[in-house]
């Protein structure tokens with residue numbers, strides 16, 4: 001699927017002249033890194049019962065929940081690498097073209113790509129939290145050989161530090177997201193259906209405040225025919241790579257450039 005060059009140039013011009021751009025990313029941005037989305041064709045809910053991420057179910061069945069959570073989020077996703085979409089966003093941040101990323105993803109790939117201003121609406125799978133004393137661990141510090149894993153400090157149950165169904169969104173990303181709706185003149189939506197509340201409200205609130213909406217998704221979402229101004233119908237990695245070539249052409253020709261370096265480091 002190739003996107004018409006005029007539409008890409010139009011999107012690049014809006015991004016270049018923006019005062020403050022916020023990227024709003026969902027599971028689709030990581031599909032080309034090998035992480036399936038929840039919904040749609042090949043989505044996780046085709047293979048797994050979504051109940052396993054309900055907090056009440058987890059509390060009642062920690063060992064059973066952990067067995068599947070380990071299989072999905074740690075045996076497989078842990079090895080995923082950022083794709084060109086994550087890398088171009090990181091380069092945009094370095095070049096002052098991107099103010100912040102509000103992500104619904106829990107895969108840590110924005111940070112792995114080099115982005116700093118990342119607000120995780122739904123937490124991060126690479127961190128575990130003790131439900132008794134609140135101590136957090138990097139997942140690499142904890143053995144997942146015996147499930148459920150326990151806190152080495154107090155013996156409490158460890159839970160992945162991402163938001164389960166039935167849990168509240170942490171206040172820091174929530175505040176950052178609502179602030180972004182006021183200060184952003186461009187929202188770049190990448191790979192989200194717009195079905196998950198309250199994250200799906202962010203682009204609508206920003207639009208109400210006058211922001212322009214650019215959207216990348218191979219399929220139409222709840223945003224496409226309601227608030228999207230420029231729809232780039234395509235995969236995140238492929239589309240962002242093309243956008244990156246327009247946004248920083250010299251960089252991509254220069255062997256020492258960080259995007260190229262990153263693309264090499266990550267073997268893309």
Ligand code: NAD
Nearest residue numbers: 026027028030037038039105106107191192193219235236
């Ligand atoms: P979703 O699973 O509901 O939908 C995925 C969206 O991505 C769809 O609109 C689909 O058309 C689009 N898509 C598929 N392939 C794409 C590609 N190559 N490039 C761009 N877009 C593509 O995802 P969502 O709306 O973000 O739902 C959010 C929930 O899913 C969140 O709660 C999030 O925590 C969770 N989730 C996160 C991950 C992750 O961290 N990578 C993975 C699965 C689910």
